[in-house]
Amino acid sequence: MATLIINGTPRDIEVDPDTPLLWVIREQIGLTGTKYGCGVAACGACTIHIDGVATRSCALPVSAVEPDQQITTIEGLSPDSSHPVQQAWLALDVPQCGYCQAGMIMAAAGLLMQNPNPADEDINAEITNICRCGTYNRVRAAIKLAAKAGEATQRG
Amino acid sequence: MNATISLSRRSFIIGVAATAGGLSLGFNVPFIKPALAEGSEAAPEINAWVVIRPDDTVVIRIARSEMGQGTLTGLAQLVAEELNCDWSKVTTEYPSPAQNLARDRVWGNFSTGGSRGIRESHEYVRIGGAVAREMLIAAAAAEWGVPASECTARMGMVTHAASDRATFYGQLAAAAARMTPPANVTLKDPKDWTIAGKPLPRLDTADKLNGSQIYGTDLKLPNMLNAAIRACPYFGGKVESFDAAAVAGMPGVRTVVQVDETAVAVVADTWWRAKTALDALPIVWDEGPNRQVTSASIAAMLEEGLGANDAFVGARQGDAGAVLSAAGRTVTATYAFPYQNHATMEPMNATALYTPERCEVWVPTQNGEASLAAAAEAAGLPVQQCEVHKIHLGGGFGRRGNFQDYVRQAVSIARQVPGTPVKLVWSREEDMLHGAYHPTTRCRLTGALDADGNLTALHMRISGQSILAAVRPQGMQNGMDPVVFQGLVLSGTEGTLGYTVDNLLVDHAMRNPPIPPGFWRGVNLNQNALYVECFMDELAHAAGVDPLAFRRKLMAKHPKHLAVLEAVAERIGWDNPPAAGVHRGLAQIMGFGSYVAAAAEVSVTDGQLRIHRIVAATDPGHVVNPAQVERQVEGSFVYGLSACIYGECTVNGGRMEQENFDSYEVLRMAEMPEVETIILPSGGFWGGVGEPTIAVAAPAVLNAIFAATGKRIRTLPLKNHDLS
Numbered sequence: 001m002a003t004l005i006i007n008g009t010p011r012d013i014e015v016d017p018d019t020p021l022l023w024v025i026r027e028q029i030g031l032t033g034t035k036y037g038c039g040v041a042a043c044g045a046c047t048i049h050i051d052g053v054a055t056r057s058c059a060l061p062v063s064a065v066e067p068d069q070q071i072t073t074i075e076g077l078s079p080d081s082s083h084p085v086q087q088a089w090l091a092l093d094v095p096q097c098g099y100c101q102a103g104m105i106m107a108a109a110g111l112l113m114q115n116p117n118p119a120d121e122d123i124n125a126e127i128t129n130i131c132r133c134g135t136y137n138r139v140r141a142a143i144k145l146a147a148k149a150g151e152a153t154q155r156g
Numbered sequence: 157m158n159a160t161i162s163l164s165r166r167s168f169i170i171g172v173a174a175t176a177g178g179l180s181l182g183f184n185v186p187f188i189k190p191a192l193a194e195g196s197e198a199a200p201e202i203n204a205w206v207v208i209r210p211d212d213t214v215v216i217r218i219a220r221s222e223m224g225q226g227t228l229t230g231l232a233q234l235v236a237e238e239l240n241c242d243w244s245k246v247t248t249e250y251p252s253p254a255q256n257l258a259r260d261r262v263w264g265n266f267s268t269g270g271s272r273g274i275r276e277s278h279e280y281v282r283i284g285g286a287v288a289r290e291m292l293i294a295a296a297a298a299e300w301g302v303p304a305s306e307c308t309a310r311m312g313m314v315t316h317a318a319s320d321r322a323t324f325y326g327q328l329a330a331a332a333a334r335m336t337p338p339a340n341v342t343l344k345d346p347k348d349w350t351i352a353g354k355p356l357p358r359l360d361t362a363d364k365l366n367g368s369q370i371y372g373t374d375l376k377l378p379n380m381l382n383a384a385i386r387a388c389p390y391f392g393g394k395v396e397s398f399d400a401a402a403v404a405g406m407p408g409v410r411t412v413v414q415v416d417e418t419a420v421a422v423v424a425d426t427w428w429r430a431k432t433a434l435d436a437l438p439i440v441w442d443e444g445p446n447r448q449v450t451s452a453s454i455a456a457m458l459e460e461g462l463g464a465n466d467a468f469v470g471a472r473q474g475d476a477g478a479v480l481s482a483a484g485r486t487v488t489a490t491y492a493f494p495y496q497n498h499a500t501m502e503p504m505n506a507t508a509l510y511t512p513e514r515c516e517v518w519v520p521t522q523n524g525e526a527s528l529a530a531a532a533e534a535a536g537l538p539v540q541q542c543e544v545h546k547i548h549l550g551g552g553f554g555r556r557g558n559f560q561d562y563v564r565q566a567v568s569i570a571r572q573v574p575g576t577p578v579k580l581v582w583s584r585e586e587d588m589l590h591g592a593y594h595p596t597t598r599c600r601l602t603g604a605l606d607a608d609g610n611l612t613a614l615h616m617r618i619s620g621q622s623i624l625a626a627v628r629p630q631g632m633q634n635g636m637d638p639v640v641f642q643g644l645v646l647s648g649t650e651g652t653l654g655y656t657v658d659n660l661l662v663d664h665a666m667r668n669p670p671i672p673p674g675f676w677r678g679v680n681l682n683q684n685a686l687y688v689e690c691f692m693d694e695l696a697h698a699a700g701v702d703p704l705a706f707r708r709k710l711m712a713k714h715p716k717h718l719a720v721l722e723a724v725a726e727r728i729g730w731d732n733p734p735a736a737g738v739h740r741g742l743a744q745i746m747g748f749g750s751y752v753a754a755a756a757e758v759s760v761t762d763g764q765l766r767i768h769r770i771v772a773a774t775d776p777g778h779v780v781n782p783a784q785v786e787r788q789v790e791g792s793f794v795y796g797l798s799a800c801i802y803g804e805c806t807v808n809g810g811r812m813e814q815e816n817f818d819s820y821e822v823l824r825m826a827e828m829p830e831v832e833t834i835i836l837p838s839g840g841f842w843g844g845v846g847e848p849t850i851a852v853a854a855p856a857v858l859n860a861i862f863a864a865t866g867k868r869i870r871t872l873p874l875k876n877h878d879l880s
């Protein structure tokens with residue numbers, strides 16, 4: 001009925017057009033790394049990328065996604081957790097319970113794509129995801145670490 | 157000092173209904189039980205705690221639940237330390253609650269709350285590791301025909317130096333499992349630790365970086381259906397009627413069921429379809445007896461308790477009443493702490509599969525045994541015919557321990573579709589409306605100051621809700637809830653008041669509004685620290701004395717309380733003036749067996765609060781993983797500051813008003829201050845880590861706000877106050 005490109009693969013889905021993209025990803029595609037936290041675009045747990053832009057998928061009807069748009073979920077950010085953001089997260093052992101972390105990582109990766117060297121104010125403005133375990137300071141440090149790694153790659 | 161523990165003398169006391177005081181566990185039963193062949197790989201179980209596979213992988217069994225607090229890694233470190241294994245080969249697994257029951261509770265208590273994960277089980281898990289090590293050595297010695305005393309175990313290998321022989325644990329495991337466990341083992345002195353006590357990375361990080369960590373909400377089982385639920389939003393209300401036919405034809409809907417007296421659930425092929433149908437389902441509520449209850453009516457109820465004659469006494473020294481009434485100078489203030497929701501990021505959920513013979517539940521739980529009991533009760537089956545599979549938690553904070561409402565609901569739904577697994581996931585709205593809320597209390601404090609500004613008497617009258625009365629009445633003592641006085645009592649190891657006041661009375665007028673209370677990370681320490689530490693600041697101000705100097709005078713007999721306070725004061729530079737526009741506040745308390753303190757630096761510009769920096773100190777006695785302690789302390793300030801600045805569930809018309817994060821705001825990145833953690837383990841006791849520092853967050857910040865603005869904020873949250 002409709003086709004979505006998710007993590008580079010076109011997927012046919014049969015679903016009510018009002019269904020939020022989050023639930024299509026979780027229940028039709030079966031990729032559960034993207035989380036439900038609020039359903040009202042207030043927490044960021046459901047953050048994915050659409051054409052590289054970090055987007056909250058819980059309040060976005062699937063019908064609003066164009067067939068040629070590239071959807072990337074946490075599972076597709078890299079094939080082997082090698083994305084600089086994932087590597088920085090690993091180096092600093094960021095997650096606690098981890099439930100918010102897929103959204104955090106996707107938001108951070110989105111930010112770095114737009115702004116490879118974000119200042120604290122940029123991080124404050126862009127990373128508004130909720131973490132109840134309280135990993136914020138490590139998230140901030142890991143974003144900076146990933147930015148540094150990205151810089152090194154570009155120079156290298 | 158090495159502790160030698162005799163394994164035969166200790167008795168194993170089973171306490172199924174563990175109370176707040178915990179239960180004692182001995183060590184003879186676990187290790188003389190015959191080992192079981194485990195799992196599909198049938199790798200040998202050396203004892204209940206340790207399984208070693210032929211490839212040298214060491215599987216350490218973890219009875220407590222991992223919910224982000226790092227206890228899984230910490231407990232594994234303790235076992236591995238005594239086992240002398242290769243840490244890089246360690247993995248973990250949860251034994252199931254039914255296995256625990258079937259094996260006479262060989263793993264002890266599964267309950268994970270009260271910051272007890274490590275402090276209550278460190279001894280028996282270390283013994284588990286040490287016993288396994290000795291059995292591995294014995295197996296090698298027997299194979300080589302040499303005395304065990306000549307063999308050593310290191311890095312997952314047993315060596316006999318004299319004959320230059322060595323074997324990896326994986327080769328020895330099968331023989332070791334058949335060895336008789338030693339009668340005595342000697343635990344290492346923590347100063348000799350090489351795995352425990354070190355800031356090792358967590359064992360559970362990798363899967364949280366790529367979406368592969370499975371939470372309860374992510375579970376998939378063959379033929380599984382999904383359920384969305386709505387319980388009566390009015391406390392004490394129930395379902396009157398609902399019109400299932402109105403949604404029966406909606407896409408994906410399989411059935412609409414009543415769940416106990418209080419809730420209705422839609423079962424569908426997907427959760428989104430279940431929720432969509434539920435939103436369309438006409439439900440009539442019997443609103444119950446509490447429609448008139450509001451935050452204001454609750455406040456009035458508590459206010460009355462502040463002046464009531466009858467109260468339970470939690471701490472008494474001298475005669476506070478007499479000294480206060482005769483005092484030339486008294487200071488009085490009234491504080492209040494509102495309802496809070498745990499708001500774990502993963503909403504409550506459970507998956508159940510029921511047949512008339514058996515019930516299985518998959519659930520993120522802080523207490524697998526409580527989940528099992530709830531499942532059996534809801535299924536109407538003997539507990540032996542039930543099983544609970546523990547799943548990694550997306551946050552717990554106390555919500556997923558005592559309260560197994562979601563398990564009962566899931567089983568109740570599954571009973572109505574027997575043979576088919578059903579996954580019940582609460583919406584955020586459901587989670588907000590059906591919490592086990594941090595209780596609300598108020599406190600009136602009256603202190604007497606003599607002519608020299610010394611505190612001669614103090615009366616703390618707490619009025620408000622008891623958690624135990626509602627959820628664990630067996631823990632009450634002659635009608636009194638002892639947990640109400642966390643951090644304020646005069647003796648014990650859990651949390652004593654850090655001040656000597658010659659005439660002291662701390663009492664509690666219990667007033668229980670019809671709102672379900674629960675253990676919320678930090679529990680009653682949160683408000684008690686707020687009350688006593690903000691009031692100490694008020695007294696210091698009234699006496700015209702520096703808040704640190706004022707406290708010091710009262711703390712001479714409390715050196716551990718004082719040590720953490722001095723540590724944060726020194727690190728924040730208390731004796732030197734802060735930067736222009738920046739102001740400081742202090743707080744200390746003892747709770748969950750640990751001594752904690754915080755210093756805050758804030759500025760208030762045009763009414764806008766900015767928290768620049770927090771310095772926190774904790775003395776938990778021993779530290780198993782300093783990196784995890786640091787993360788817990790850091791995270792605890794997010795929780796504590798969220799409550800301080802935003803947290804408030806308000807009651808109107810007998811129900812909560814906040815339904816989601818748009819009205820229940822929490823701290824986010826932009827407001828998060830720098831947190832520096834000082835870890836000061838003084839040894840000799842084991843304190844908790846996950847909770848105590850939450851309690852000093854709010855008072856340190858409020859005292860700093862007073863320094864900045866001259867305004868005393870005595871009711872949380874700050875968002876309700878104008879700081880300009």
Ligand code: FES
Pocket residue numbers: 035036037038039040041042043044045046047056057058059
């Ligand atoms: S679930 Fe989408 S923002 Fe919270």
Ligand code: FES
Pocket residue numbers: 095096097098099100101130131132133134135224501550551
């Ligand atoms: S790591 Fe638990 S909510 Fe962020």
